[in-house]
Amino acid sequence: MKKNNTNKLQKRGLGAKASRRIGNAVIYVVLALITVIWLFPFFGIVLESFRVEETGQVSYLWPKEFGFDNYIRLFKETDFMRWFLNTGLMGVCTAVLQTVFVLSMSYVLSRLRFKGRKLMMNLMLILGMFPGFLTMLLIYKVFYDFGLTEQMAPLGLIIVYCASSGMGYYVSKGFFDTIPKSLDEAARVDGATRFQVFYKLILPLSKPIVIYTVLMGFMAPWGDFMLANYLIHENSAGMSVAVGTFEWLSKTMLNTNYTMFCAAGVIVAIPVTVVFLCLQKYYVEGVTGGAVKG
């Protein structure tokens, strides 16, 4: 009897192992499939950017002839270089300024207690329910008078990206909330002012969230189309890459500029992706932390 039982158990054990193996194999297949689906467009865009025989869209992927024609055209015939520099400049400035705004807002809301704090948070929650684009109508009018649109649009856009960025305090507040309050209290007992607590104690501990905020600020101008298109108003000198290359895929320009768009996409994607993947660790920390802790 006993022997029989152990045999059975062994059998079942083996069965479980085998089924786990099959399960894992299925998962590997699914993951491989996902990898193909996720990377396919990126391979596609790189391949098409090297296509020489045709500047429009064709329904096969592999170029018949490889070459750098599209890239050469991109820098020689268009303002792409200017757009690229504009966006880069916006990215760097936004990264720095937005970090200052967001971090000071979230630090205050997370670690300091004062009258009206709850009210402020509720107000910002309500304000956040309005579509952000609604504010642009007035901002455009005012910026137009100050000369911050069209070729000066990058400057105006930096202001727009940064000024209200304090409202996006949620993720970094979630991070600050996890630093034990007893640290502050100990420092306060030792006679540190609140400024010293912030500057000498909390800031050095907050490296991940600082990097996360910088990264987010840097990425914002590259991906934004809505606000940028409105302020730039079709002035080539002030365009960002998103606004500039968008037109290339319209019906009228598709036949001449399609492969050039792919080349532009590759050039834009490389620096941004490299920066992002290098700092991926901090991004993941920010995203997961923000979701779990609110």
Next chain:
Amino acid sequence: MKRLNDLEYLKLNKFRAVLYKLQLFLCAIPRFFKNVFLKLIALIVGCGKSIGASFLDIGRTFTRGNWAVKLSFLIFGFGNFYYGQVLRGILFLLFEVVFFVYMALPNGGIHWLAKGQWFQNGATIGTEQGRQDFHPVYDTPYWIEGDDSVKVLLYGLLTIIFIIAFVYTWRLQIKQCRICMDITAKGKKVRSGKDDLKSLLDDQFHKTLLALPATGILAFTVLPIIYMVLIAFTSYDGKHDGYSNLFGWMGFENFNLLLDFGNGGIGLAFGEILAWTLMWAFFATFTNYFLGMFVAIMINKKGIKFKKFWRTVLVMTIAIPQFVSLLYVSRLFDSTGVIGKILCDFLPQSMIDANQQSLWQNPITARILVIIINIWVGIPYIMLMATGILMNIPQDLYESAKIDGARGWQQYSKITLPYMMFVMGPYLLTSFVGNLNNFNVIYLLTQNNQLLNTSLGAPGGVSVTYTDLLITWLYKITLQSTDSPYYLASIIGILVFVVVAILSLIVYNVIPSTRNEEDYK
């Protein structure tokens, strides 16, 4: 209805249990509205009370105060000077001087306020219409400058805000007089200007830190939003742009547009676009949510290798700017695109528009496509988040489940899913709201694809396609419309706010995990 206790509830069969839950939910709705109503009343009563207390305090300060305090009811900061707070006194006095000078200047506050003709239905904003005239000598046309309604409204609004700030400051400095009186009565010293400056880095550190971001939000979000809400009550559009033609106050007349359900009416268009917007947000959120979690569970399963590699592959869609990836993908699915061509060959002809042969030109396939491509964009975010949560699920739960004989699927549905639902509940709301306003995905995917227009005509002077959300409609009205009815854009914005606010209210009241933020410390 009768409430069951836990034991009774567990005795119900599955169907009954679901029915019971549904009943509970339906019964909760009237209670929810009652609660909201009661809360509102409590809020109004609370406000009234605090204003009353404030008046009482002002009166008491006036009767108790000496001559200096009494004088500071007229001259700001006089009480502060009297008690030795020179710095505060100077600031208050400066504020008062600036206020009165601004109000009294020939084109200062009063001037702008009067020109606005606030809320007088039918009246124009600004009184002098600019007009074309001919030069008497050269006989060339030139423009006689009149008022610009946009500016009149803006300066008027700023003046009103300034007046409110003035009243608040008046109250503030009276309160400070009272505090000084109390302190000196106790025989202590009041704070000097030096102490004030020092405290900006200590007790009042929040003011220092908030100064910059709060000013930014006030100037670039609060002010424009109030302004745009006002625009909803005016006739601001392409023809009445304020400069060449003054625009005026319309009252609630604009909102009647929404009730226009006739053919080509705004009401009909609004209803249809809102329905699609909600449908889109629902599908976009939940497909991403479940599939993202599924992918996360697969990657994090024990025994799966190269975890980091799989994650990095998915994260690529976050790293690469959306305009590159989305615009390219939108072309891929076009009839001439690599994937679009294959799909067109395989799908039954009835799915594809007979003339155009493009997936983007069939309302149903276009809508399905944006949802599917959004899965491609959205899964990575959920996957990252879910990975973080999965690592936090206590392992002993799984061990005890294994001992009880739960299989993989049971473990998933009884432990993993409920736990994640609980933790990610609030995030679902944020992502739902984010999708309601998901401009990038919809606009970048569909704008260059000459989509089939809806049968709605051209609400707001723009052609609306089957995939347009409220936010893209708003965007098109401000940028591409033939007569740019900005007031309509503003109304749409307000309605988006109303939809989001109602949703959030319901969700926050129904989901129990509205967590206490202090719990995490």
